[in-house]
Each structure stands twice: as C-alpha cells, then as structure tokens.
Amino acid sequence: MTMTAYVxxxxxxxxxGLAASSYVVYDEGCRELxxxxxxxxxxxxxxxxxxxxxxxxxxxxEKVGWRNVTIYSDSSLVVNQCVGGxxxxxxxxxxxxxxxxxxxxxxxxxxxxxxxxxxxxKGLHRxxxxxxxxxxxxxxxxxxxEGKNGD
Numbered sequence: 193m194t195m196t197a198y199v200x201x202x203x204x205x206x207x208x209g210l211a212a213s214s215y216v217v218y219d220e221g222c223r224e225l226x227x228x229x230x231x232x233x234x235x236x237x238x239x240x241x242x243x244x245x246x247x248x249x250x251x252x253x254e255k256v257g258w259r260n261v262t263i264y265s266d267s268s269l270v271v272n273q274c275v276g277g278x279x280x281x282x283x284x285x286x287x288x289x290x291x292x293x294x295x296x297x298x299x300x301x302x303x304x305x306x307x308x309x310x311x312x313x314k315g316l317h318r319x320x321x322x323x324x325x326x327x328x329x330x331x332x333x334x335x336x337x338e339g340k341n342g343d
Contacts, residue, residue, distance in 0.1 A: 193220065194220040194262075196217070196261065196262045197319075199213070199214070199215045199242070199249050200266065200307070200323035201238060201239075201241025201244060202327035202328060202331060203237060203241055204335075208236050210235070210331060210334070210335070212241060212327040213229065213241050214229035214326035215246075215249035226252070227326055229329065244287070247291050253300070258298070259300075262301050263300055264303050264305045265303075266306065266307025268304055274295065274302055307324065
C-alpha cells in the first residue's frame with residue numbers, strides 16, 4: 193500500500209510559546225488512515241513543534257510497521273536539516289539525528305511543500321491543511337480548557 197503523510201507544527205501566543213504538533217496519513221486513494229495531534233508542555237518554538245510533528249510520525253510509523261512513506265512538511269528548516277542540505281544547530285541535533293535514522297530505517301522520503309494553500313483543488317495541500325487544522329484544534333481545545341480552569 194502506498195502511503196503519504198503530512199506533518200506540521202504550530203506555535204501560539206509568542207514564539208517560543210504554546211506549541212502543538214500533528215501528522216495525518218493517507219492511503220493511495222486519499223483516504224485518511226491515521227492522524228493525531230498534541231500540545232507540548234512548556235514554551236516551545238515553532239521549529240521545535242515542526243520537528244516534533246515529523247519525529248512523532250516517524251516513531252508511530254516504526255511502531256505500526258509503515259514503510260516507504262512519502263512525507264511532506266511545510267518547514268524548510270526541518271526538511272533541509274533532515275535530508276542533509278543545511279547544517280543542524282546543537283539545539284536540534286538530537287531530534288534531527290533521530291529523525292534521520294528513522295527516515296533511513298523506514299525507507300521514507302521527506303519533501304518540502306509550500307504550506308497553508310487555500311485552494312482546495314491543489315491536491316497536495318489537502319493533507320498539509322488537514323495537519324494544520326489538527327494543530328489548531330488541539331491548541332483551541334487546550335486554551336479553552338486552560339481558560340475554564342482559570343490558569
């Protein structure tokens with residue numbers, strides 16, 4: 193089965209700030225197979241959230257045995273650092289090294305794409321928009337709960 197995954201990260205309030213990551217996986221018929229999103233504890237940067245979206249997907253892929261997945265991210269930094277085009281800062285070295293190892297072990301391919309495309313006819317962007325939607329949904333839920341608790 194051919195699979196395509198989209199990974200994303202988002203940051204709110206400030207950068208660093210409240211951050212979330214997500215992934216969504218589609219089969220060759222563009223049916224959503226899996227998706228997940230979560231808010232990270234503490235203050236994190238958008239780049240951290242983007243990296244964690246990729247890493248979280250790769251860990252899940254290894255756990256369930258997904259191989260040879262084509263992965264898209266709208267983060268130039270994450271893609272270029274993971275495929276070896278850009279140097280990696282010490283801040284992200286461990287995450288990037290782990291992601292690179294999981295990419296190789298799983299036979300996955302990672303590509304950059306322009307994100308947040310509003311034209312629904314652009315097929316590739318559907319998955320990126322869905323991953324972005326998942327990040328925003330968990331951030332909205334977290335902020336609503338935080339507000340209700342008076343935190």
